[in-house]
Amino acid sequence: MSVDQRSGAERAAIEWEVRLREPATDERALRAFRKWHDGAPEHAAAWASLQRRLGLMGGRSGSGGGIAVARALRHPVEERRRALRAAFGTAVLAISGTGGWKLAHELGYDATWRSGVGEHGAATLADGSALRFDAASRIDLGTGRGPMRLHLRQGQLLVRARRALTVTVAGADIDCDGAELCAGRLGRRGIVAVRGGSAVLRVPGVRAVELASGDTLTFDGAGALSSPLSFNAAAGWTRGMLVADRLPLPDLAEAFGRYHRGILRVSGAAAGHVISGVFRLADLDGALRQIAGALPVRVNRYGLLAIIE
Structure with a gap:
């Protein structure tokens, strides 16, 4: 793989990370991501590299670094791009030290x-x-x-x-x-x-x-x-629980997005399902197993991205 190919794949991986975090991500976008990811080995490698480095920056799920990265990624599109590029660089995806953290912390926290x-x-x-x-x-x-x-x-x-x-x-x-x-x-x-x-x-x-x-x-x-x-x-969230009563699956995914750095998306027919039960908000893997056991869906993982379909 040439340097230009690797650099282009790394830039595309960052763009996909930004795009897939948009709440309005639809079935067409998910299909396009899978087509890009599976279309060339360098694409899959760039995505896996980005996901590993996001995980390394996050450390333990409750660490301050992980929270900072997740906050940055949930800001408007251009700010997310800036945060990712500052933290990883568009050419080598290398951790850039305190500059990325500072940017992540300073992204528009204007609420009381x-x-x-x-x-x-x-x-x-x-x-x-x-x-x-x-x-x-x-x-x-x-x-x-x-x-x-x-x-x-x-x-x-x-x-x-x-x-x-x-x-x-x-x-x-x-x-x-x-x-x-x-x-x-x-x-x-x-x-x-x-x-x-x-x-x-x-x-x-x-x-x-x-x-x-x-x-x-x-x-x-x-x-x-x-x-x-x-x-x-x-008020189950005050005790780390989510109690669902015929809750649409996309709404359950949105609730878990408040607790995890990864991206959880619901695609295709799965978006029409509702679910009832008690879920531990800190246990995303357990919740995905509950969902797969209760509904006719499957879960596909791409690093920090999980697609229920």
């Missing part, structure tokens, strides 16, 4: 509170309310008069509200006062559960829905549906 991939966070609000948030979450504290407002841009949160509080998530507002509230996104829908008080869910253009203590709802722009999940089940 945020957590990295695989790490939970906690804070205390100005009124003394206790806030906890899931891995890969972003939360903004609203400004202005009136009740305190939290905007959950990404992830999930649990708050014990001491006073009136509004949480904005998935395009809806959730008002509560003195209740314990668990809210967030599960793939394409929002979820809210309340305990020890009541809450009101306000979806634009849809009649407001009241929640009593013990109620759990899922919702999107069309409205809300009652969920059989208990408060403890909805």
Whole structure:
């Protein structure tokens, strides 16, 4: 293999790493990746080399380096390219020392509170309310008069509200006062559960829905549906668990993406399946075995990329 061939394959591997991390990755992109990967030995070798070096930079799954790399890779496309090229170089994919780490740490962390991939966070609000948030979450504290407002841009949160509080998530507002509230996104829908008080869910253009203590709802722009999940089940992430009740497989994959540096994609007919069960969020391999045992799907691995199809 010539130097030019190797360099071109390495650049293509970086581009595929960036592209496959896009949430909108579709079946056509996955087919194109497999065609590229299997089309020449230097392509497979470049991909394997990149995956090994990503693993080396990550070290143990909970290490700070792994979190930094995963954070960088989940930023917008051009920033991910910059992070990968700075960390690996476009010609030799060599680890470049502190420069790559510095770039990864400085990529636009503008939320009031945020957590990295695989790490939970906690804070205390100005009124003394206790806030906890899931891995890969972003939360903004609203400004202005009136009740305190939290905007959950990404992830999930649990708050014990001491006073009136509004949480904005998935395009809806959730008002509560003195209740314990668990809210967030599960793939394409929002979820809210309340305990020890009541809450009101306000979806634009849809009649407001009241929640009593013990109620759990899922919702999107069309409205809300009652969920059989208990408060403890909805808040399972606080204990490292995900409790699924007929959860679409792509949404399960998205939840695991908050905890792992790798890429998990659902392709073809597998995207139409739903699954129920209890999953340990730290155990991706175990979850993949659960999925393969419960559904008529297969799992193909390409280093840190896993495709369920």
